[in-house]
Amino acid sequence: MNLYFKTYLSNPLKSFALIRHQQQDWQKWALFMSETIGKEHLAYAHEMRSELPTAFDLQEASRSIELLITYYELNPNELASGKLLGYSQPGAALSAMDCYALGMFNYFQKEYTKAEIWLNASLLKYDSSQEAKYSIFINEKSIHKWLGILSIKRRENSLGMWHINQAKTEHYDGILEEHITMATLKEHCAASLQRPSHLHCRYNNWTTPFLRIAPLKMEELSIDPFVVLYHNVIYDSEIEWFLTQSFDYTPALLDYGGFSAHRSGKNVFIELEKGELVKTIEMRVTDMSGLSMEGSDDLSLINYGIGGHYIPHHDSFSEEENKTEDRIATALFYLSDVELGGATTFPLLNLTISPEKGTAVLWHNLKDSGTPHPKTVHAACPVIVGSKYVMTKWIYNMDQIFRRPCQANSLNS
Numbered sequence: 254m255n256l257y258f259k260t261y262l263s264n265p266l267k268s269f270a271l272i273r274h275q276q277q278d279w280q281k282w283a284l285f286m287s288e289t290i291g292k293e294h295l296a297y298a299h300e301m302r303s304e305l306p307t308a309f310d311l312q313e314a315s316r317s318i319e320l321l322i323t324y325y326e327l328n329p330n331e332l333a334s335g336k337l338l339g340y341s342q343p344g345a346a347l348s349a350m351d352c353y354a355l356g357m358f359n360y361f362q363k364e365y366t367k368a369e370i371w372l373n374a375s376l377l378k379y380d381s382s383q384e385a386k387y388s389i390f391i392n393e394k395s396i397h398k399w400l401g402i403l404s405i406k407r408r409e410n411s412l413g414m415w416h417i418n419q420a421k422t423e424h425y426d427g428i429l430e431e432h433i434t435m436a437t438l439k440e441h442c443a444a445s446l447q448r449p450s451h452l453h454c455r456y457n458n459w460t461t462p463f464l465r466i467a468p469l470k471m472e473e474l475s476i477d478p479f480v481v482l483y484h485n486v487i488y489d490s491e492i493e494w495f496l497t498q499s500f501d502y503t504p505a506l507l508d509y510g511g512f513s514a515h516r517s518g519k520n521v522f523i524e525l526e527k528g529e530l531v532k533t534i535e536m537r538v539t540d541m542s543g544l545s546m547e548g549s550d551d552l553s554l555i556n557y558g559i560g561g562h563y564i565p566h567h568d569s570f571s572e573e574e575n576k577t578e579d580r581i582a583t584a585l586f587y588l589s590d591v592e593l594g595g596a597t598t599f600p601l602l603n604l605t606i607s608p609e610k611g612t613a614v615l616w617h618n619l620k621d622s623g624t625p626h627p628k629t630v631h632a633a634c635p636v637i638v639g640s641k642y643v644m645t646k647w648i649y650n651m652d653q654i655f656r657r658p659c660q661a662n663s664l665n666s
């Protein structure tokens with residue numbers, strides 16, 4: 254190895270950047286050349302590939318940088334700017350891609366604090382006017398996406414949401430769901446055992462003309478996204494009927510759904526043809542929401558036993574699926590009291606609702622612009638004592654054009 258290379262590579266920052274560059278960036282060249290330049294160049298790149306560092310090499314190089322930081326108490330931000338213990342060499346500053354690679358290395362090592370430092374350094378260095386020069390591994394949205402996940406992991410929900418919003422077209426569904434930590438869920442589920450009422454109550458006598466003579470008792474829980482709780486909105490006799498219907502479906506209720514990683518509860522759909530009462534409840538959901546039931550799913554009846562729960566999820570479909578049909582709102586009726594546990598929680602809204610027979614919670618899954626509202630992520634806490642029965646109506650957006658038109662410029666768009 255000649256002296257120039259020896260001197261160059263003796264700087265750990267430079268050698269790390271070189272290894273990362275050779276391991277990751279060639280894939281972008283390969284992609285680029287397969288599209289625009291001849292196969293010959295591509296073959297050459299592949300030939301070169303065997304000489305270049307492997308993913309393992311990059312991992313080891315990242316580990317070395319972290320070791321230096323630990324042993325010599327170095328400051329990652331100084332390293333990012335090319336300073337090594339006050340000794341600074343021209344050209345040693347790390348690029349946005351280098352910092353990103355170190356961020357991801359730490360993320361996968363579960364070193365979340367370190368990951369956040371490197372990703373913030375990467376974001377600072379990222380030049381959005383130069384997008385084309387970056388590798389296939391990184392863009393501004395991906396940096397925001399991971400910073401969002403990391404903020405949510407340490408329960409900085411508003412910062413997390415800010416990053417996730419910056420990641421815009423990045424597919425957030427699943428991200429939030431996966432990364433709402435057990436600690437957050439535990440906190441909300443446990444709080445439900447002694448949470449007082451929210452007490453912003455009023456009578457709803459306006460969503461449909463019928464409510465002028467029979468207003469509904471409404472408790473406002475959140476404005477954006479819109480979440481309300483209706484009290485005494487389904488009679489005991491109606492509940493009785495639905496539960497009896499569910500026994501007709503006993504085999505399904507026993508077998509369907511069953512225990513999966515997502516939900517340990519049993520579920521059946523109650524079709525419209527089952528009887529007048531199904532229609533009555535649909536009309537009630539229209540009274541509660543002002544929305545049309547056209548195209549909505551059949552009522553879904555769910556039973557959770559001890560430990561029955563539902564992991565964090567959105568009822569809306571993912572943005573990636575690029576669907577025009579989506580679940581604009583959800584109405585969830587509580588058909589039983591639960592002695593202990595079994596609350597429905599919206600961790601990003603700091604909202605936890607304990608089941609109370611006869612009440613129903615209604616929320617909007619989509620923003621006014623029609624895109625999914627990330628903060629509607631919700632979960633069902635495990636039942637501790639008792640048996641929880643709920644009935645869900647998922648309402649779709651297709652037929653709401655006059656009732657709730659899209660408003661691209663509204664506050665929550």
Ligand SMILES: O=C(O)CCC(=O)C(=O)O
Pocket residue numbers: 555563568585595596597598631632633634643645
């Ligand atoms: O059972 C609950 O509390 C929540 C149910 C739910 O989220 C759903 O069915 O989509």
Ligand SMILES: [Fe+2]
Pocket residue numbers: 566567568631
């Ligand atoms: Fe849900």
